[in-house]
Amino acid sequence: GAVVSQHPSWVICKSGTSVKIECRSLDFQATTMFWYRQFPKQSLMLMATSNEGSKATYEQGVEKDKFLINHASLTLSTLTVTSAHPEDSSFYICSARQTVYLNSPLHFGNGTRLTVT
Amino acid sequence: GENVEQHPSTLSVQEGDSAVIKCTYSDSASNYFPWYKQELGKGPQLIIDIRSNVGEKKDQRIAVTLNKTAKHFSLHITETQPEDSAVYFCAARVADRGSTLGRLYFGRGTQLTVWP
Numbered sequence: 001g002a003v004v005s006q007h008p009s010w011v012i013c014k015s016g017t018s019v020k021i022e023c024r025s026l027d028f029q030a031t032t033m034f035w036y037r038q039f040p041k042q043s044l045m046l047m048a049t050s051n052e053g054s055k056a057t058y059e060q061g062v063e064k065d066k067f068l069i070n071h072a073s074l075t076l077s078t079l080t081v082t083s084a085h086p087e088d089s090s091f092y093i094c095s096a097r098q099t100v101y102l103n104s105p106l107h108f109g110n111g112t113r114l115t116v117t
Numbered sequence: 118g119e120n121v122e123q124h125p126s127t128l129s130v131q132e133g134d135s136a137v138i139k140c141t142y143s144d145s146a147s148n149y150f151p152w153y154k155q156e157l158g159k160g161p162q163l164i165i166d167i168r169s170n171v172g173e174k175k176d177q178r179i180a181v182t183l184n185k186t187a188k189h190f191s192l193h194i195t196e197t198q199p200e201d202s203a204v205y206f207c208a209a210r211v212a213d214r215g216s217t218l219g220r221l222y223f224g225r226g227t228q229l230t231v232w233p
Contacts, residue, residue, distance in 0.1 A: 004160075006160070034220070034221075041226075041228075042225070042226075043206065043223045043224065043225045043226050044161070044206070044223050046220060046221075049220065093160045093161070095160075105151065105163055105166060106151065106163070106221055107163060108153070108160035108161045108162070108163075109160050110159050110160040111158070111159065111160045113158070
């Protein structure tokens with residue numbers, strides 16, 4: 001089945017530094033990838049939609065200069081949390097669609113636990 | 118936009134019993150309804166999905182039903198096992214007009230606990 005790999009699985013960084021999270025579709029091409037943020041015991045909150053070769057579309061309230069998204073190839077999207085602060089600590093999850101068609105299932109990575117000290 | 122409501126937020130059952138989780142959606146244009154299982158510290162895993170042209174779908178112990186008229190869909194797990202314990206999320210996807218993005222709208226999740 002479709003596999004989405006996310007790296008790293010956890011990261012601890014100091015306040016003010018930047019952290020990059022990678023999301024790869026291992027056995028399929030993903031024209032579109034989605035980045036979510038999840039707080040403890042809460043649902044997934046969509047942050048942005050990443051399209052290969054074009055600028056990401058951010059949800060209302062998500063700072064695009066703080067959460068930089070790059071989707072340079074059909075198998076890789078990256079999320080960079082710039083100048084991280086403790087309030088950015090969260091579980092970040094990416095997901096990818098297998099084809100460009102609307103009804104393809106969405107598969108998730110295993111998430112990245114970010115802790116900012 | 119679409120609004121997905123999910124109930125209950127927590128559900129405890131005895132091993133071997135059935136578990137039912139219900140979701141409602143607001144946008145009649147939604148046409149795809151997946152269910153995800155999320156174990157602690159992991160990303161959501163797709164367990165079953167249903168499209169709007171189908172009323173019911175079954176995969177071994179898991180089944181999903183869809184009532185388009187009432188705009189609700191349900192997840193049914195029979196013969197529950199302790200390893201079914203996890204958080205389950207329902208979601209709905211709207212057929213974006215003029216777009217192929219089709220973002221998912223998630224429910225708030227149900228913590229299912231199966232006691233041995």
